[in-house]
Amino acid sequence: MFDLHNRVAVVTGASAGLGKQFALALARQGAKLAVIARRAEKLESVAGEIKKAGSECLIVPADLTDVDQIKKAVSLVIGKYGKVDILV
Numbered sequence: 350m351f352d353l354h355n356r357v358a359v360v361t362g363a364s365a366g367l368g369k370q371f372a373l374a375l376a377r378q379g380a381k382l383a384v385i386a387r388r389a390e391k392l393e394s395v396a397g398e399i400k401k402a403g404s405e406c407l408i409v410p411a412d413l414t415d416v417d418q419i420k421k422a423v424s425l426v427i428g429k430y431g432k433v434d435i436l437v
Contacts, residue, residue, distance in 0.1 A: 354379035358435035359426055361413055364391035371437045376404035380435065383407040383426040 358375045362368030363384035372384050376399040384392050384399070389410035399406040407429050411418040426433060 352379055353435075356380045356434040357383070357426070357430040357432055358437065359383045359385065359433050360437045361385045363395055364388050368437070369395050373398060373402065375435065375437075376402040376406070379404065381405040381407075381430060383409055383422075383430070383433075385409045385411050385413065385422055387412050 353375060358380040360368050360372040360375065360382060363372045364386035368386065372382055372395060376382055382399050382404055384395055384406060386392055387410065389408065392408045392410060396406040396408050407426065409422045409425050411422040413419055413422070
């Protein structure tokens with residue numbers, strides 16, 4: 350399909366449903382992932398699947414209805430990867 354190596358993808362709502370499927374699809378194409386959702390335990394499960402696909406993954410538990418948590422999430426992603434190429 351396409352190569353996303355050296356690209357950084359941030360997927361919100363990544364603990365289940367479409368968010369999880371987007372994250373896994375991006376991982377299979379080589380993107381480094383930051384997965385964001387409220388439930389850390391579910392994100393850990395998704396991160397395990399992403400790592401099995403051979404991609405790097407940062408877990409960011411956050412409620413994106415809270416501005417302070419959004420700022421913290423952005424800071425964590427930029428601190429880890431230095432950029433964001435894809436936002437879902």
